[in-house]
Amino acid sequence: MSTGTRRLDIEEINDVTVVKFVDKKILDEGNIQIIGNQLFGLVDEDHRGKIVLDFSNVEYLSSAALGKLITMDKKVKAAKGKLRLCTIRADILEVFKITRLDKLFTIFPNQEKALEGF
Amino acid sequence: MKVCAEFELMIPSETCAGQAVQERIIKLLEEHQYPERDVFGVRLALEEALVNAIKHGNQMDASKSVRVSCRVSMRCIRIEIEDQGEGFVPEEVPDPTEDENLERPCGRGIMLMRAFMTTVNFTDRGNCVILEKNREEAAASCECE
Numbered sequence A: 001m002s003t004g005t006r007r008l009d010i011e012e013i014n015d016v017t018v019v020k021f022v023d024k025k026i027l028d029e030g031n032i033q034i035i036g037n038q039l040f041g042l043v044d045e046d047h048r049g050k051i052v053l054d055f056s057n058v059e060y061l062s063s064a065a066l067g068k069l070i071t072m073d074k075k076v077k078a079a080k081g082k083l084r085l086c087t088i089r090a091d092i093l094e095v096f097k098i099t100r101l102d103k104l105f106t107i108f109p110n111q112e113k114a115l116e117g118f
Numbered sequence B: 001m002k003v004c005a006e007f008e009l010m011i012p013s014e015t016c017a018g019q020a021v022q023e024r025i026i027k028l029l030e031e032h033q034y035p036e037r038d039v040f041g042v043r044l045a046l047e048e049a050l051v052n053a054i055k056h057g058n059q060m061d062a063s064k065s066v067r068v069s070c071r072v073s074m075r076c077i078r079i080e081i082e083d084q085g086e087g088f089v090p091e092e093v094p095d096p097t098e099d100e101n102l103e104r105p106c107g108r109g110i111m112l113m114r115a116f117m118t119t120v121n122f123t124d125r126g127n128c129v130i131l132e133k134n135r136e137e138a139a140a141s142c143e144c145e
Helices: A029-044 A063-078 A090-098 A111-115 B015-031 B036-057 B109-116
Strands: A008-013 A016-021 A050-054 A082-086 A106-108 B003-012 B065-073 B076-082 B119-122 B128-134
Touching (some): A008 A029, A016 A029, A050 A063, A050 A111, A063 A082, A082 A111, A090 B109, B015 B036, B015 B065, B036 B128, B109 B119
Parallel strands (some): A016 A050, A082 A106
Antiparallel strands (some): A008 A016, B065 B076
16 A cells, blocks of 8 residues: 555535545554544645545554544644534444543534534 | 473564464464454454564564463463563553543554453562463363463
């Protein structure tokens, strides 16, 4: 896999950036590094302030991937932006609940709900 | 005890080698028609344990390897993952769910292993983890010991 491979599908809906993960499994260390860098670029380089992360394709997520999401959340907050998560399947939502990260992130059942009032 | 499949191998301290052994074990579970939820939990726990062994245990040192042994029956799976690092004390890992640790980007691997496996035990030195998972509908203890 080349480091230039796009791991995120990005769409602008009104003034909100909707990001869909391309991968079903966000497990592999190298892949997580690339995904993290592409996510951080949305804030650090593109200065996007309202971001929705859509997990509809994602079937597996490791703690290393959670770490990248936490760093992303910090970056968005530091830039006074807002981050919302949506469409997380039940197994993965359980991972967020076990780790209490459902308290840190704002999670919506689907993209439509995530975009409401954003 | 009726073990359906078992293997033991040494893998190099490379995450891609960890991925390959992970796929091999998941394939065994799928061949034995384990429920999807069990497969999810074992994959997640395996990923965390292998990354711990390769990255934190062996520090990605090419001269060190990781021993992986696996036994699968129709009722349970038992996996041992042993690195050649110095080991650690699992009880000393801070609770990642405490408010002050919630925003730390790491330290959740052991908690996830414990949440998704039936039992997770570390040897005294802490460089070997034994993961056991009973098939969802199986109430009895693991018969792979």
